[in-house]
Amino acid sequence: MAQLKIEPEKIDAIISKWNSDAEFTIEMMQDVQDLYRHLPRQALMRISKATKTDLGRLYHIATFYKAFSLEPRGEHSIQVCMGTACHVKGATRVMDALARTLDVEPGKTTPDLKYTLEGVRCLGCCSLAPVVAMDDEIFSHVDSSMVTRVMRRHERTMRERGEEGDA
Numbered sequence: 001m002a003q004l005k006i007e008p009e010k011i012d013a014i015i016s017k018w019n020s021d022a023e024f025t026i027e028m029m030q031d032v033q034d035l036y037r038h039l040p041r042q043a044l045m046r047i048s049k050a051t052k053t054d055l056g057r058l059y060h061i062a063t064f065y066k067a068f069s070l071e072p073r074g075e076h077s078i079q080v081c082m083g084t085a086c087h088v089k090g091a092t093r094v095m096d097a098l099a100r101t102l103d104v105e106p107g108k109t110t111p112d113l114k115y116t117l118e119g120v121r122c123l124g125c126c127s128l129a130p131v132v133a134m135d136d137e138i139f140s141h142v143d144s145s146m147v148t149r150v151m152r153r154h155e156r157t158m159r160e161r162g163e164e165g166d167a
């Protein structure tokens with residue numbers, strides 16, 4: 001499994017940005033989540049110490065909100081809608097095909113930390129079922145035979161956005 005390097009000074013900078021104020025522990029955790037795509041134990045311990053907030057409370061928050069993850073998440077998120085409309089139209093087969101292609105179980109992240117694959121509830125666009133969201137890009141009427149093509153298209157979109165961002 002690839003390792004993300006945790007830099008204590010970056011965590012401390014986040015804590016300072018919020019004046020080490022216990023009122024803003026969630027905001028600090030959000031910043032850490034954005035930076036590392038998860039909440040490393042080291043970060044929670046530093047926030048706990050700096051804000052004098054019980055570490056158990058921070059873990060409670062971390063597990064309560066879906067936006068937080070205690071496990072490193074992939075650079076890209078792949079969400080397969082498992083809501084009723086998508087399920088009826090073959091979402092399970094799509095999920096299986098993605099899991100095979102990425103060689104990762106649903107709910108897990110690839111060892112290179114590139115992708116996190118997960119099943120989610122209705123994404124709110126049932127007429128497009130089955131639906132897969134790759135980062136903020138929605139793919140409609142996906143069937144299991146399209147998985148590789150959809151992934152390539154998403155990679156192209158990401159590359160193009162990166163190039164635009166570099167311009």
Ligand code: FES
Nearest residue numbers: 081083086122126
């Ligand atoms: S059930 Fe999949 S978008 Fe609604």
